[in-house]
């Protein structure tokens with residue numbers, strides 16, 4: 039059994055706030071970077087203000103211990119909005135007659151990637167609607183191969199419909215880094231209601247997507263629940279149960295846990311969010327994911343506004359998208375096309391603006407992709423991360439990639455980038471590594487690119 043719904047429901051029956059002493063014990067345990075049990079998480083879900091502050095603060099410390107100041111930046115590249123499913127909440131659903139439909143040609147997809155590359159992105163998340171005659175496996179493979187061949191984008195991740203093992207094997211060979219599938223809701227009855235028809239109707243097939251990915255050779259997996267469809271306490275506990283299942287059964291924690299929150303979408307059948315999640319609750323959710331699965335990248339997209347995205351950096355988020363468009367062809371067209379978009383974004387800043395802001399807040403904007411390319415994936419990555427050993431590598435690599443950005447693509451953020459690079463170098467404890475990074479920075483200034491540890 040992947041997740042035990044009865045156990046999760048039973049754990050949620052108790053909604054009493056735990057004592058300060060119990061919260062302290064759980065947070066001390068979290069600081070050891072070994073994660074939390076479902077019982078621990080169920081207790082934290084009941085904590086209210088002002089004790090919640092302690093959870094947020096500890097999550098910030100755990101993030102710092104595992105990843106340092108580093109905040110990973112990426113953009114989604116939407117390939118197709120022609121979907122055979124009918125998810126009530128999504129602008130791409132088949133019965134949305136107002137949607138302007140489009141599947142990018144391979145050439146158009148490459149042009150989108152080149153547009154993003156010119157802005158300084160190094161990692162992209164390919165996103166596709168589900169459609170066996172449009173965005174099928176052969177199409178996705180052609181896009182992946184063409185982008186790697188014709189651009190300097192260094193890693194492609196994928197968020198697409200669950201697939202059979204044979205298709206996943208081909209994606210792995212083609213060089214997909216992280217394979218993401220969000221369960222949307224782990225609550226079976228709500229799942230059935232939200233996904234009335236199409237291939238996505240099958241809850242179990244979706245829930246087992248990660249098992250098939252592991253069978254196919256993937257060891258970097260991305261999970262998440264779409265917040266707002268059902269009680270967030272249930273979804274958080276179930277997401278962590280899913281993460282723990284992957285660890286217990288296969289020995290690997292998920293590489294990322296995304297925190298998508300429901301947004302308005304053109305043609306959505308949900309006029310209101312069924313189970314709204316407040317900003318305060320959202321921050322607590324980010325923090326709990328960080329404490330429960332300390333080595334996972336906790337991903338907060340441009341579904342959230344700039345102010346909240348600033349705040350979540352202090353409570354455990356480690357990856358953010360920036361400058362995103364959620365319609366196919368959106369980067370080249372560079373306008374707002376709500377009727378072709380999957381949902382409305384809330385943070386409309388460019389990558390350069392986000393980088394400047396992240397650096398000014400004292401974090402290290404990272405465009406690094408080294409771990410995937412140096413083979414530090416799956417349990418290797420998590421072992422290094424939980425022992426704190428990945429931080430120095432990350433500092434050096436983040437400095438090297440930010441230097442490339444500063445020279446090749448930065449606008450107003452240039453000064454902030456240079457300051458962040460200096461600050462990050464100063465933090466590297468290992469003198470040999472620091473000297474090596476300094477020498478590599480000079481090589482980048484002299485025109486060399488793509489140097490990493």
Ligand code: SAM
Nearest residue numbers: 127128167168197198199220264300301303381
């Ligand atoms: N079509 C594939 C699927 O559904 O798995 C691929 C990814 S879909 C294009 C990306 C994700 O966007 C979905 O998994 C869902 O969680 C999220 N999403 C859909 N509609 C949304 C909305 N209105 N607001 C926020 N996120 C939404």
Ligand code: SF4
Nearest residue numbers: 121123125128131167
């Ligand atoms: Fe299609 Fe995915 Fe949107 Fe559902 S969420 S309608 S599967 S694109």
